[in-house]
Amino acid sequence: MTRRAMCAALSGFGVCSAGMGRGWAQLITGQSHVQPNAGQLESKLDLSSSSEKLVNVFRWARSQAMAYAFDEGDPVGPWYESVEPGREGFCIRDTCHQALGAQALGLARFNLNMLRKFAENISDSRDWCSFWEIDRNNLPAPVDYENDAAFWYNLPANFDLVDCCFRMYVWTGDRTYVEDPVFLSFYEHTVNDYVERWGLGADQIMNRPRLLNMRGIYDPNQKFPRARGIPGYNEGDSEYVVGFDLLASERTAYQAFAHIEEVRGNAERAQEFLRKAAAVEALIENTWWNREGQCFYQRLSANHQLEGCGPRRASKALAPDWRRDVDADAGGFPVGATSDEEVERLLDLSHARLEYPEVSFSRVGDLVTNLMGVTLEFRSPLLAAVEGGWVEVTVRTLPGLGTTIDWAEVRNLPIRACDVTVHHEGTQKTTFTNERGPALIWRAAFAGRHEKLFVNGEAMASSVGRDESGEPLSSVLVTVGAGGQVSVGTAA
Secondary structure, three states: OOHHHHHHHHHHHOOOOOOOHHHHHHHOOOOOOOOOOOOOOOOOOEEEEOOHHHHHHHHHHHHHHHOOEEOOOOOOOOEEOEOOOOOOEEEHHHHHHHHHHHHHOOOHHHHHHHHHHHHHOOEHHHOOEOOOEEEOOOOEOOOOEEEOOEEOEEOHHHHHHHHHHHHHHHHHOOOHHHHOHHHHHHHHHHHHHHHHHOOOOOOOHHHOOOOOOOOOOOOOOOOOOOOEEEOOOOOOOOOOOEEHHHHHHHHHHHHHHHHHHHHOOOHHHHHHHHHHHHHHHHHHHHHOEEOOOOEEOOEEOOOOOEEOOOOOOOOOOOOOOOOOOOOOOOOOOOOOOOHHHHHHHHOOOOOOOOOOHHHHHHHHHHHHHHHOOEEEEEOOHHHOOOOOOOOOEEEEEOOOOOOOOOEEEEEEEEEOOEEEEEEEEOOOEEEEEEEEOOOEEEEEEEEOOOOEEEEOOEEEEOEEEEOOOOOEEEEEEEEEOOOOEEEEEOOO
């Protein structure tokens, strides 16, 4: 995409200026020596809408993200930039947070290759850490690695990687994630040896020392002693002992590993790690909740005191807000945000670091999962013997267009062996098309309490539950066969 085309696409929300100038071409290329649009891969994912602004944001994010994807015989294999632009590599943290957008763009084999590279580089000599960044030459990035005693590593990373691998299994159905010995070894070492080596168990984390696994004589003037095991993603404070995001990511990793064990048919191990996840969650809920500030504490200080105000309880999810470094403000949605406020935020690029790959990849993922409301619900295969009609993955849609967008449609979205199209008419009607692949189970969901929903015009009793914020949610389950199309709405 040329600078002129980029400016035209961005003109609707005021982020294209003369200041972009000569540097802009390099910012959209990924590898610093590649010319704009030279061999750029293309994505089949597409979006159309009554909102020109939404279409422009999507097209910018898709083009920007794909400009960072490379499949040209580099030693590392297929990869996309997921680190500071120009480093020609990928960071474990950013890769995990960009993977969903990459999956939607059709980069599943890129994800598999990159995630496996991190998994295979876990090492006892690095105290069960992997490399923080890997470059296109399949080497640890020199800026973050000197040797196994001196390197940069944020401790939530291993946990994020376990969770990301499970999520990519759910989206792709690729059993490499649950059968490959490289991945299985990484999961096992992370939830066991890594936790023990870094003092991260639920019964020890509140008393852990800041510095662990030091090598040689400590020199505070050196770059890596305090960076080898940063207890969170906050890199501006070198003194804290535990960050909220470390606990939240650990809990999520235990859950993900339990589900992987369920997929593998190991019921007892699955229950063991669900209990570990519950223990971390209890620690978060009972110890880290700041009643006065109505938020979770942000960190455990050097003197082991809880301090700061981190995530607020906007939902039941205990997810860390990991976008603080790519947005000018705190990132995420404020508590009590209306659907229109959420849409406005998704379509606002004026505060983001547009050259940072995480912004474009994450925006694609957010538009798919938040605005179009496409998420996948996993159910344990261990339930197959006791539940009739069991299926491992159900595709749920929940329109997130608010009141300002009349309609929107996402096409060629890859879900396992299928490509699907989702069309929302406001927030009251959704049409789901299974363009390619086997039959899918679709949960058509709508906000509010509706006794009946209308499937292709015919009334069907709905199931009324709660969303992550505790608000009522009505849904029906329908089967959409290969080439099939079904419409569901709140009215006939």
